[in-house]
Structure formats: C-alpha cells, structure tokens
Amino acid sequence: MTENNDQTVGMTEAELARHSEKMAKKKQAREKIMATKTDEKGLVIVHTGKGKGKSTAGFGMIFRHIAHRKPCAVVQFIKGAWQTGERDLIEAHFSDLCQFYTLGEGFTWETQDRARDVAMAQTAWEKAKELIRDERNSMVLLDEINIALRYDYIDVNDVIDFLRTEKPYMTHVVLTGRNAKEELIEIADLATEMELLKHPFRSGIKAQQGVEY
The missing domain is CATH 3.40.50.300 (P-loop containing nucleotide triphosphate hydrolases)
Known part of the structure; x- marks a missing residue:
C-alpha cells in the first residue's frame, strides 16, 4: 500500500476550511508576484x-x-x-x-x-x-x-x-x-x-x- 501524503487527511471541517483559506491566499500572492514578471531576455x-x-x-x-x-x-x-x-x-x-x-x-x-x-x-x-x-x-x-x-x-x-x-x-x-x-x-x-x-x-x-x- 502506498503512503498517503495528503496533509488534509484526518482534518476536521474547520481545519479544512482554514487550510483552504491559507492555500487560496498563497495562490493569490503567487499570482500577484508572477504578474510582475513580464520581461524576457537571454540569460x-x-x-x-x-x-x-x-x-x-x-x-x-x-x-x-x-x-x-x-x-x-x-x-x-x-x-x-x-x-x-x-x-x-x-x-x-x-x-x-x-x-x-x-x-x-x-x-x-x-x-x-x-x-x-x-x-x-x-x-x-x-x-x-x-x-x-x-x-x-x-x-x-x-x-x-x-x-x-x-x-x-x-x-x-x-x-x-x-x-x-x-x-x-x-x-x-x-x-x-x-x-x-x-x-x-x-x-x-x-x-x-x-x-x-x-x-x-x-x-x-x-x-x-x-x-x-
């Protein structure tokens, strides 16, 4: 049997909600940073x-x-x-x-x-x-x-x-x-x-x- 690495396993509904909110904020912050990276150049x-x-x-x-x-x-x-x-x-x-x-x-x-x-x-x-x-x-x-x-x-x-x-x-x-x-x-x-x-x-x-x- 393969090990389940899903960190949400066993979480309560309240914990899942907090986890989802935390991930959504991370995604939003990441997208905001990526939106500023528009240049291209030879490296x-x-x-x-x-x-x-x-x-x-x-x-x-x-x-x-x-x-x-x-x-x-x-x-x-x-x-x-x-x-x-x-x-x-x-x-x-x-x-x-x-x-x-x-x-x-x-x-x-x-x-x-x-x-x-x-x-x-x-x-x-x-x-x-x-x-x-x-x-x-x-x-x-x-x-x-x-x-x-x-x-x-x-x-x-x-x-x-x-x-x-x-x-x-x-x-x-x-x-x-x-x-x-x-x-x-x-x-x-x-x-x-x-x-x-x-x-x-x-x-x-x-x-x-x-x-x-």
Whole structure:
C-alpha cells in the first residue's frame, strides 16, 4: 500500500476550511508576484560546484530547446576523449537543430601538455563566440569552460567582456564546470552550485554508462 501524503487527511471541517483559506491566499500572492514578471531576455547561466549534475543540467536545457524546435549549440572544452550519450543522441538524431563541437582532448592531467591544452581551449572559445554571435542559436552550452578558465587557458575577462558586449540580447549562454570564477558568477543571471553530499567514486565505483556519460 502506498503512503498517503495528503496533509488534509484526518482534518476536521474547520481545519479544512482554514487550510483552504491559507492555500487560496498563497495562490493569490503567487499570482500577484508572477504578474510582475513580464520581461524576457537571454540569460547567462552558470552551473558550478563539486557535486555531480553540472553538465547534466546544461544538457537538460539543450534538450528542452530541441523539444521546442529551437536551434542551439554545444561546445565541449574538456571532455573530448569521452564518448557521451548526449553527444551520440544529438549527432544521430538532432544535428539539424543542435550543432555539437567537441574541441577538448581530455582533462589537463591526461594530456600533460599545457601549450596544447591552451591552444585547444582557445580554439573552442573562438568557436563558442561564433555560435553565440549567430542569433539563430537560442542557446549555447559551453560545457566545462569553467575548468579552462580555472587553469587560465582562457582569460576570464575576455569571456566576461564578450558576454556583456557581444552576446545577442535573447541568446542564452550556459557555462558549466567546477570552480567557476567569482567574476563570472557576478555577471550571471542564474548561478547554481552543486553541493557534493555523497559520491560512489569514494566507495570504489567507477564512472558508469548512462550515469556519468
């Protein structure tokens, strides 16, 4: 038997009446607030933190765009060595709606070649700027760019200046990766920090298909 979570179960008629009145007031207050939210704009969105889900959240919004038939694009700055499910699905079925560029070669400790990492990150950033400037793209996901910024492969001031001065007004830009620069968070419209509570890796469990990639 499933548990009944209805808070009204067992209430008296008087309690039900008070509950209904309370909910009606909440609804009215909520509708009043929502009525003032009429503007639309392209958002700068940052997903950061040590917890899982940063790229996953970014791809969730990309798939929402695809579902609404809105053109979008992805640039992966680090995970070039990984064959991910998101990349396979998009390239196989939605390449008409979503451009996908994997321009990294793995994490910096894998390549062990800073000059090469810098060159690849700079190439990825140039492609990102091209895609963002194209107003046909409603959203551009810059996956793991925060890692490239953390290691100074790309100048954060260049990124901030570009987003402030060249990003089309209605284009959404999503930037993922841990250790987001404070300057980037400062200009973001939406910034979320994923907090790590538990991770299977610490129990000896490796990255698994369908979960991590």
